[in-house]
Structures are given as structure tokens and as C-alpha cells.
Amino acid sequence: MTVSRALRDPDKVSAKTLEKIKAVVDRLGYVPDPAASALAAGKTNVIGVIVPSVTNNVFSDVMRGIYEAAEGSKWQIQLGNSRYSPLEEESLVRTFLSQKPAGLILSGLDQSEETSKLLMGADCRIVQIMECGPDPFDMMIGFSHVDASAAATRHLLDAGYERPGYIAARLDPRSQRRLAGFKAAAEKAGVFDPARIVTTPRASTVTLGCELVADLLSKAPQTDAILCNNDDLALGALFECQRRGLRIPEDIGLCGFNDLEMMAAANPPVTSVRTFRLAMGREALRMLTGALAGIEPETPVVDLGYEVIARQSTARVG
Amino acid sequence: MTVSRALRDPDKVSAKTLEKIKAVVDRLGYVPDPAASALAAGKTNVIGVIVPSVTNNVFSDVMRGIYEAAEGSKWQIQLGNSRYSPLEEESLVRTFLSQKPAGLILSGLDQSEETSKLLMGADCRIVQIMECGPDPFDMMIGFSHVDASAAATRHLLDAGYERPGYIAARLDPRSQRRLAGFKAAAEKAGVFDPARIVTTPRASTVTLGCELVADLLSKAPQTDAILCNNDDLALGALFECQRRGLRIPEDIGLCGFNDLEMMAAANPPVTSVRTFRLAMGREALRMLTGALAGIEPETPVVDLGYEVIARQSTARVG
DNA sequence: TTGACAAATGTTAGCGCTATCATTTTCAAT
């Protein structure tokens, strides 16, 4: 028993017994069995993380933040990939909960009703990431996608573009809100035209960015700026515009979303909405482990904001 | 006991008891406790996966393959991020092994001596991925990085380039082997010049691709083709060359490595060495779960090969 | 020195499963 205590909470054991125990543990190469611990204690050090994609750069940055923050702690990250499917998410939540996790990190606000029920009844702390919204299950960290894309839209208008279009792939809830932000800002400025919106349910790729721009320009050749739902599409848009001999930013303005590292390196550098993905992952884990240690966050919902990074691709002259 | 059997191996139970059990399980919403099962059976359904990076596109593709292949099975994927550090890898192996995993998937051939010792003594199946080599711990699936980059180098020479250079970031073991492949092929053709090799220990980014090209061209302005250690660098190289007014492929040829989706969409499309990352992940998991089910792979080492995808960026005219 | 109290350590039971072996049931062949 004292050994068990020494290993879990060294402060509860006198210095010299601790020493002795450590020596023996080293000599024997003893490693505690997490399964036995989990069974006896009725809980684990597992933190379940559910993301909709493991390949999307956005989520890999978030994951990195989570892994970095968990590094060296007792917390075990367990990753689940819901592949943008609420049903798979539900099944993952079920699996995770059966493991009696200490905490759960989920993406977005749009859990299915069944998932919500599971989460309400769950005996663990929960952090929702990627977005900000009114009714967290427990805690939440993210930003407003509507506001961010509205701000990007205004930036295009401020730069002198008059007929902005929007391209988007895989309309997951966050993409839809970004589209809604664009629509709202464009309508408010009186420049909204549904013909300048091109979307597809397909997963977003650079190639798809090319195709969507081709579509957009054939439907609405007068388009003079494109807000892209993400940076992969923006990169494709850049290539496609260049292939068509369109000058950026003179003939057409280009704005991405997320500000992946490549946007600054592109030729010309591409304007994008910076989001704080690494910080989001890191802080999500910190909030969670903090709460598990009894330190509640100041507010349950943390808004990390966004930043429109203006670059040459929207620096219209004249 | 019969219930336990019914849930784990329904064939061992008569049809009508199975039915009864299922009904009760449904009614009660019973979910087995994996910790108790792990403790009693002395093993788990956990498959530990250790990758050096969660953000690198290459590994996220592999991970996706693994997750897809594990989808719906009883196998639980547990992901560890070694961040290219053999020490962190060792610590992850230790953590994973304490969980009595059914299997382990590791990246590369270059485990530390200590890690090797742990793995030798481990009571689980092991698959090494990303590379092919002579002495697998158990099973292995990947390809030869030396051969692949040598082939890319020959492609550049065949295309008429005479002074090929090489840029690389973060010289992990696989990058080093790719560099070695380039060197060997260039030397064999009598066109090797160490002045045309630029490397940095920094992590690879598109921006870094720009910088490395700038470096290379200032050190060796006569360079007429660049083999990039990966596609991020290649994208940066593309942008940087264009910024400098170099015509691709006329003035300079460009070749990436991995053939990420964006290479085909670029302007001009960029030649790259295609690697089969998704398949590698998928097959690694299949080999592992197959072996766990008693079906040994035909050969312990599987070579997935590679393919040089020639595109406009190396289509030199004249 | 003593007593009172806190700190440190020890005892016991049990977490929810599964391996193993024992028993019962089933069913085909006599």
C-alpha cells in the first residue's frame, strides 16, 4: 500500500521510505499495471480526443498542441477519428466512455442528440474545441467562424473588391458557419450574389480548389475576389488563377482561411485568416487537466479569436 | 461466464442463449469494462502506434490508413508522438508495453539500443513501417528511401539536367538515406557536387523551402535542377524560383518527394516520387491483426515500392 | 514523562472480468 502511495503521490510518504521504494522499483524494473489501477480506482488517466480528421492540417496542429501539453504528464491521450460523421462520433464517445476516461476533448458544437445524452451522463470533464458557442457541455475553447469569415469578407471589400465569391468543400458545420459569415457580410454591403458561391460535398484538396475556381469563374466571370473556405482551396485557387493568366491581386483577390504556414511563402503571399490551432489544443488540454486538478477555468468558454493577415494577394492597386 | 463467452466469441455459445444474452445486454445497456478484461486476461486490444510527427502530412496519411483499417474492429489504436527523438520513442515504448498491448507499430529502422532491448523482450507483435531493411524485429512494411531518391535523381538526369542540387530539412534517418540515394546516383553519373547540397536541422516548412533554394542558388548559381527532400520544400522551391523569375522547367527543374496531392495541382505541376502512405498504414495494421489472428504474412518484410511521377516541372525542352 | 494529535504505514476487501476445470446437456449411434 505504501508503495502504491509512493508511486502515485510521493508527498504522502516519508522521504526515506520513498528512497527505499525508488531503489527497489529501479532494481526490479517494476512498472505499475494501468489496467489493475483502472479497475481498482474506477477511473483512468486517459483523455479521449475526438477529431473529424487526422489528415487535415488544422486538426493535426490542434493534436500537436494537445500532445505537447500532455507530454511528460500522467495523462494518456487517446485519439479517435470521427471522419466528419456524427454517427462515428457517437460510437467513439461510447467506446471512450466505457474506458472511464478522466476527460474528453470533442470537436465542435454539433453533437448528435444521442451523443449529447451520453455526454450529459458522463462522469468526466469535457472540453469542446474549434468553436465558441453558448451552451458548453462543460468547457469550450475556440473562436467564432461566422465572425472570422465576415471579417475576411470585409477585408476584401475594404481592399476595393466589389464582387466577392466564395468557394467551399465538405460543408461540415464550421464550413457552413464560415459561409454564413461571408453571406451576412456580403449582404450587409449589398454585394451578395448566390451565383458567386460554389460548394461541393467532396473533401477539400488543392486540386479541388482549382476546380471550384474554374466553376466559379465560368458561372460568374465578373468575380473579382475569392474567399476560400480553407487554405488548401486557396492554394488551388492561386494555381488556377495563375494558369488562367489572371493577375493576383490586380485582376482577382484571394483570401484563405486558417493561415497555414505556406500562405506566407506563396507567390504572391496569400491573405488568410489566422487561427490559433496549436494554442487551442494546448489550452484545451490545460483547461481539462486543470479542472481535473480542481482548478476551474475563469470562464467555461474561452474565445481565442482570429486575425486577418493581409498579404499581397488582396493588395489591390487602384 | 457464458455471458463473457457470448460477448467475446459468440460461436462458442448456443444460438438461443446468445439471443437471450443479447436481449438482456441491450436492455441493461451493459458495456464490458476493458480494464477488468485487461487485468483478468493479461492482455489488451490496444495497438500502439508511434510516429515521429502528427503534423507531417506523410504520417497523417499513414495514420489515416491505420485508423481506417482498424475501424469497426475490436482493435484500439493508441497513438504516440516521438517528435523525432529516440529518447521519447523509448519512453513511449515503455509506456505502451506497460499496457500489455496486442501489437506495436513503429516508424523506421533506427530504434535506440535500449528500445531494441525492450522490443525484443516484448510479448507482442511488432510492425515497423516507413522503410524496408534487413533485420525486422518482427514484421516490416515500407520502401527503400535510398532507391527512391536515386530513381528521382536519375529522372532528373534523364530529363537533361546536368547540375542537380538537393535541399533537405530535419535530417532524420529517412531523409539521410534519401540524401544518400541522391549522392550515390549523382556520383555514379559524375555530376555530384557537394556545393549543391543544402541542408538544415530545422523542421521542414514551405518557407524553409524558399530559404534553402535561396541558399543553394547563392552557393551554386549554376544549379539547373533541385531534388527536394519532401513536397513542402518543393512547394517552397517552386514559389522561390518563380519569385526569382526562373522558368520551370526550362531554367530549373524541380522534383519533390512523396507526391502529396498538391503537387499535381501546382502551376506548373511538380514532379514527385509517389509513396504509398495510406496503403502502408492500412497494410501495417492488416499484417499486425492478421498475425494476431494466427495468419502470418507471406514474407515478414513487405516492400511497397515507389513511383517517380514525371510532371511538367522536370519536362525540360532542348 | 505523559498525553494528544498528526503523520506515516499497514490491513482488508473488492473492483469486473477471464482461465481453468467441473458439470450438465445434447444428440447420434447402438
Place this chain on the structure above:
DNA sequence: ATTGAAAATGATAGCGCTAACATTTGTCAA
């Protein structure tokens, strides 16, 4: 019906740890 073997089911113990409480040791003021 009877038998024997196989199939199905059941009883028991124990996996390695921790919660809860019990006991011992240490510390300090009176």
C-alpha cells in the same frame, strides 16, 4: 432406452491494484 462423446454451461479463483479504515510511529506542548 442406453451409452459415449462432444457441446454447452457453470463454479471457482485470482489478475494487480486502490479506497477505506485501522494501526503504528513521530512530534511537541504541558
